[in-house]
Amino acid sequence: MFFTCSFVGILLGVLLINGCRAARKWDYEPISIISETSDDSLISLKVKIVRISRGEFGVSAEVEWNYDTTDETMVSAVVYRSSSGDESDYKLLPWALPNQPFYDYLNTYYKDVIMKNFAPCSNVPQFEDKFEPPWPKKTYKAESCVVNGDGLPEVAPPGFYKIIFNCSGPEQPSWSLVGIFKLTTKIF
Template identity: 45%
Template sequence: MTLDWNYDVDNTTMVEGDAYHCTSGDESDYKLMPWSVPQQPYVDYINGFYRDAFIKNVGHCSNLPKFDGDFVPPWPRGVYKLDKCVANGEGLPEIAPEGYYKIVYKTTGEVEWGFTLIIRVSHKGL
């Protein structure tokens, strides 16, 4: 994934995300899961889910910003890349059925944008 971040977050910027699962990978088979990131201010998202789960799973395979303490805006502009990431599951649900997960993020505020991630979960070694 490549993300060209050229946007200044402000206090109106909100983030939310939903997770869907299916075993086939077919678009029509995805079902909404009870795991979600409820709509929240961007800074709360960064100091919560981003720091506690997202970056712990993809920080090693990306150049995404990492923060020692709480995030204080602005978010650094730049091109961020995630390359061949294999998540360890830290901060995520302990049990997740094998299959495909579609994660849909939406950001609103001065600019509305979003992205969709498709992730395959399998036993180690497959």
């Protein structure tokens, strides 16, 4: 009897400790990803949603980057949320990437989120300290990438999220990605 109670107590303790660690409390399903570019010869974006297994989806992409970035290349992103997914229901959230130079973005959000989530499944540039220009002109590929949530909020209300990412600069192409994702509360 004592052994059974002790085992149950240890098991409950392990489950409690495991449940207390910081981890995302949401699951996601990509609904759509649309890319646009002002000049396909300078940057070509092919992005698609792929089914990995039952209930698990990822993103595959091929980006042909054929232009030089400069200190004037700017990026920004905004996030909207809708409880229904209806276009008229989306409301702007405070989670945003303010308009900033591309190299500042690389040393912050890219390093904290993109590298951590896409390094295992793509050939995106990796660096340890500060990014040293130039950004490599080449073809970048991502295969069945599943976002694990590193660098993203741990808690997010369920619903539909629209993320709009923009990049542009003088005498450079303008391009954007619009992704819609459905978030649900993670059970375990």
